Amino acid sequence: xxxxxxxxxxxxxxxxxxxxxxxxxxxxxxxxxxxxxxxxxxxxxxxxxxxxxxxxxxxxxxxxxxxxx
Amino acid sequence: xxxxxxxxxxxxxxxxxxxxxxxxxxxxxxxxxxxxxxxxxxxxxxxxxxxxxxxxxxxxxxxxxxxxxxxxxxxxxxxxxxxxxxxxxxxxxxxxxxxxxxxxxxxxxxxxxxxxxxxxxxxxxxxxxxxxxxxxxxxx
Numbered sequence: 001x002x003x004x005x006x007x008x009x010x011x012x013x014x015x016x017x018x019x020x021x022x023x024x025x026x027x028x029x030x031x032x033x034x035x036x037x038x039x040x041x042x043x044x045x046x047x048x049x050x051x052x053x054x055x056x057x058x059x060x061x062x063x064x065x066x067x068x069x
Numbered sequence: 070x071x072x073x074x075x076x077x078x079x080x081x082x083x084x085x086x087x088x089x090x091x092x093x094x095x096x097x098x099x100x101x102x103x104x105x106x107x108x109x110x111x112x113x114x115x116x117x118x119x120x121x122x123x124x125x126x127x128x129x130x131x132x133x134x135x136x137x138x139x140x141x142x143x144x145x146x147x148x149x150x151x152x153x154x155x156x157x158x159x160x161x162x163x164x165x166x167x168x169x170x171x172x173x174x175x176x177x178x179x180x181x182x183x184x185x186x187x188x189x190x191x192x193x194x195x196x197x198x199x200x201x202x203x204x205x206x207x208x209x
Contacts, residue, residue, distance in 0.1 A: 041122070
């Protein structure tokens with residue numbers, strides 16, 4: 001049986017990881033579930049003010065935890 | 070590191086305006102954020118989630134329920150900066166958080182920025198375990 005080099009395996013692992021990350025962020029089935037959400041029932045009639053003290057969930061994309069969680 | 074990570078957001082309503090104040094100590098990045106910021110959110114629920122979202126009674130949402138909260142930079146903003154999404158998955162998907170999946174999606178709804186079953190989202194929503202991990206805001 002032909003041996004696969006360590007470099008080859010590493011490259012394969014990297015490509016697989018990159019592919020998984022890409023597939024995860026473009027999970028069309030999930031994105032389709034929320035497509036057109038503005039036609040759903042609007043629960044809060046007025047925008048709710050959210051004060052973010054030196055915190056927060058989802059303030060900006062850069063502030064988010066890693067997707068690995 | 071300051072603040073209690075288990076402290077819950079405070080929801081108040083005054084003169085028709087609902088305010089949610091997140092406690093310090095929730096974000097992993099809190100140390101580099103000194104300034105408090107204000108954003109605005111509008112919540113939408115799909116058909117499966119609608120009745121329970123509008124109900125005052127705590128109940129378990131059925132699989133397929135989806136709740137979207139738009140993060141808006143101002144009360145009059147017409148486009149969302151981000152979408153905070155909860156999707157109720159099949160039984161057993163996430164036992165510690167009522168089988169919800171938590172996602173942050175880009176404002177245009179085209180890219181999943183992050184998705185999680187635990188972490189910050191679950192920690193914050195854990196305080197609402199009696200209402201199936203969902204914040205029921207008063208409707209102004």
